[in-house]
Amino acid sequence: MKYFGTDGFRGEANVTLTVEHAYKVGRFLGHYFQNDDHAVRVVIGKDTRLSGYMFETALASGLTASGASVYELHVTTTPSVSYLVRKENFDCGIMISASHNPYYDNGIKVINGEGHKLEPEVEEQIEKYIDGEIPELPLAKRENIGRCFDYTKGRDEYIQYLKSLVKKPFDGKTVALDLSNGSASMIAKDIFEELGAQVIARHAEPNGININRECGSTHIEALQALVYDTGADIGFAYDGDADRCLAVDDDGKVIDGDHILFLCGKYLKEQGKLKDDTVVTTVMSNMGLYKAFDKLGIRYEQTAVGDKYVCENMMANDYKIGGEQSGHIIFKEHAVTGDGILTSLMVMEAWMHYDKPLSVLTKELIIYPQLLVNVKVKDKVAARDDADVQKAAREVTENLGEKGRLLLRESGTEPLIRVMVEAETDEMCRENVDYIVQVLKKKGHIVE
Numbered sequence: 001m002k003y004f005g006t007d008g009f010r011g012e013a014n015v016t017l018t019v020e021h022a023y024k025v026g027r028f029l030g031h032y033f034q035n036d037d038h039a040v041r042v043v044i045g046k047d048t049r050l051s052g053y054m055f056e057t058a059l060a061s062g063l064t065a066s067g068a069s070v071y072e073l074h075v076t077t078t079p080s081v082s083y084l085v086r087k088e089n090f091d092c093g094i095m096i097s098a099s100h101n102p103y104y105d106n107g108i109k110v111i112n113g114e115g116h117k118l119e120p121e122v123e124e125q126i127e128k129y130i131d132g133e134i135p136e137l138p139l140a141k142r143e144n145i146g147r148c149f150d151y152t153k154g155r156d157e158y159i160q161y162l163k164s165l166v167k168k169p170f171d172g173k174t175v176a177l178d179l180s181n182g183s184a185s186m187i188a189k190d191i192f193e194e195l196g197a198q199v200i201a202r203h204a205e206p207n208g209i210n211i212n213r214e215c216g217s218t219h220i221e222a223l224q225a226l227v228y229d230t231g232a233d234i235g236f237a238y239d240g241d242a243d244r245c246l247a248v249d250d251d252g253k254v255i256d257g258d259h260i261l262f263l264c265g266k267y268l269k270e271q272g273k274l275k276d277d278t279v280v281t282t283v284m285s286n287m288g289l290y291k292a293f294d295k296l297g298i299r300y301e302q303t304a305v306g307d308k309y310v311c312e313n314m315m316a317n318d319y320k321i322g323g324e325q326s327g328h329i330i331f332k333e334h335a336v337t338g339d340g341i342l343t344s345l346m347v348m349e350a351w352m353h354y355d356k357p358l359s360v361l362t363k364e365l366i367i368y369p370q371l372l373v374n375v376k377v378k379d380k381v382a383a384r385d386d387a388d389v390q391k392a393a394r395e396v397t398e399n400l401g402e403k404g405r406l407l408l409r410e411s412g413t414e415p416l417i418r419v420m421v422e423a424e425t426d427e428m429c430r431e432n433v434d435y436i437v438q439v440l441k442k443k444g445h446i447v448e
Contacts, residue, residue, distance in 0.1 A: 003130065004123040006306050010098050010107035013051035017106055019058040021130060025094075025108055026062020028129045030146065031137045032122070033068070033091040040068035043084055043151060045076035046096035047183045047241045050208030051106045055096045059108070064146030065139055071151035075206075077183040077242035079339035080158040082115040086336070088154070092118070097183070097241035100218045103209045115336040116315075117308055159187055163194060165334055166345055168352055170197035175348075176235035176248070178223040180216025181206040184242040188341050200230050212239065217246045217327055217340075220254050228252045234351065234358055236344040244327035245340035247347055249358035257325040258289045260347060262365045263358075264321055264329075265298055267350035273320060273333070274298070280313050280322025280330075282306070287405055287422050292365045305409075307338050368404065371429035372420040375440055376447045380410040383417050383445035392439040396421070396432045404428060408436065415447075 003009045009025070011017035033040045042063055046052035052075075060070045071090070073081065078095045085093040093111035101107075110118035128134045140146060175197045179185040181204070189201045202222070203215040215222050217237045227235040227248045235248035247255035255263075261279055268274040278299045281289065285302070293300050301319070303309035307328040314322045314332050323329035328338035331346055351358055377383040389408075396406045404423030411418060417440065421432045440446050 001120070001123060001127055003127050004120075006308060007099065008095075008107045008109035008117070010101070010105060012104055013049075013054070013106045017055075017108070019054055022055045022058035022108060023062040024130045025110070025126055026059040026068075027066050027137055028062075028126045029092060029094075029110065030063040030066025030068035032125070034066070040066075040146070041071065041090050042068050043071045043073060043081060043088070043090045043093045043154065044096070045073040045078070045081045045093070045155075048075055048181060048185065048206035048208060048211050049096075049098070049103050049106050049240075051104075052096045055106060055108065059094060059096070060148050064148065066137060066146070067140030067144045068146045070146060070148045071154065072148060073151050073155050075183060075186050076155045076158070077187065077339070077341065078109060079243055079335055079337050079342065080155055082111050082337045083158050083161065083335065084154045085111055085113060086115040087157070089113070095241060099241050099243070100212055100216065100239040103211050103213070116311065155186070159191060162191055162341060162345060165342070166195055167349060170195045170348060170352075172196075173234070173348075173352075174198045174200065174230070174232045176223060176226045176230060176232035177201045177204075178215055178217075178226065178235070178237035179204045180212055180238050180240055180242075181210045182212065182216065182238065182240035182242060184238040184341060188236075188238065188242070188344070191341065191345075200226065200232055202226055216240065217244055220246055220248065223248050224252045224254065234348070236340075236347075238340040239327075242340040243338040245329070245343040246327045247344070247358070249362065251359040253359060255347075255358065255362060257323050257327045257329060258286050258367070259362050259365060260327070260329055260343060261285070261321065261323055262289055262292055263350050263361055264331075264346055265293070266296055267353060268320060269296065269298055275318055275320050278317075278319050280310050280319050282310060282324050283407060283409075284325055284420070286325070286367050286370060288365055288367045295364070311337065368422045368424065369426045369429050370420065370422045371426070371433050372418060373433050373437060374411070374416045374418055375437055377415055377417050377440065377445045378447055379445070380415055380417055383440055383443075384408065384410055386443055386445065388443055389436070389439055389445075392436055396435060400428075400432065404432075406432065406436070417445075
């Protein structure tokens with residue numbers, strides 16, 4: 001598609017994503033959901049980016065011009081929008097965020113009435129309307145013009161919901177939080193403190209241009225230093241819109257999505273809450289996770305890269321937990337999308353149940369060295385299907401045997417071939433990745 005990708009319409013504010021785009025998205029959605037049975041209701045949230053106010057106003061203008069009522073959550077998290085769409089039966093929700101991107105980017109994520117990402121066929125219609133390929137939509141008139149409502153109480157309802165899920169207070173625990181100067185700044189610290197934890201929070205003063213800047217889940221080293229310096233028992237870092245979470249253990253080691261799936265998958269299995277003893281992962285999860293699952297008697301599904309595909313598999317099979325290394329974790333019993341704050345609360349539950357340091361609980365998971373190289377190519381399909389490239393891939397796979405694996409795939413959005421090798425040593429990873437890259441180069445696929 002031209003505008004919408006795997007995570008909504010994203011681009012640099014007022015460059016590739018403009019207020020005109022936002023207005024037209026609002027106009028289309030306000031019209032699309034109209035029928036004779038009810039007035040259209042849409043809930044909108046945003047992260048802390050400077051351009052969020054501009055896009056919030058543009059979307060609200062388009063929606064109300066088409067006759068929809070707009071409920072503004074203001075600064076909140078993406079999963080809170082998903083939660084409220086389902087709880088309050090909104091026609092759809094919109095989150096204004098570019099997630100972990102720098103502040104000058106922004107995005108429009110549309111969430112359907114089930115709390116999931118909007119269907120691609122509807123996104124295609126929005127694109128056609130933006131480009132003038134379908135007739136202009138009628139404007140609402142007189143008493144049918146929509147109106148806007150302050151809906152900050154909705155965010156409070158979401159906070160109360162998260163707190164209600166916690167079985168045991170966090171008394172006596174010291175928790176470090178990196179709030180990424182983003183959406184979590186408005187929510188996470190208060191939740192942990194109200195649940196009894198001693199909280200050490202950093203990057204909790206958003207100013208519109210410091211979101212994700214050398215902080216949060218994409219700069220986990222900041223949280224590692226905080227845990228080390230303060231002696232905190234555990235640490236959590238979120239991204240800009242707080243739909244992902246990474247952790248740091250008591251030794252300062254990074255606890256990524258695979259570690260979280262291991263710990264929480266094991267805990268749920270022991271509690272009898274892991275449907276079919278199965279966890280959903282993507283093909284990028286480390287082979288060490290699968291070996292650890294095998295020892296625990298936990299089965300696993302592998303999907304394409306993207307929390308969208310993890311979610312689809314979970315919903316189709318009623319699996320209870322799934323996610324990605326990046327920290328997008330879905331706990332289906334409580335949510336239908338990745339939720340960083342929820343993830344941190346679920347990690348706390350499992351950690352406190354075992355009553356051992358997090359560094360001890362994750363020792364059974366041996367992460368294999370992994371090397372991923374993105375190779376820019378002239379034609380990614382031709383490069384992937386090249387007979388010599390395929391032959392080289394088979395050779396690498398045979399050579400690695402059970403001691404490693406190769407993943408060779410195209411990027412979904414860029415002219416790239418991704419070459420990923422996991423093996424017992426860094427040297428084996430480098431040697432095998434270089435071999436594939438050299439074959440791509442020899443066959444003339446690489447853009448010099």
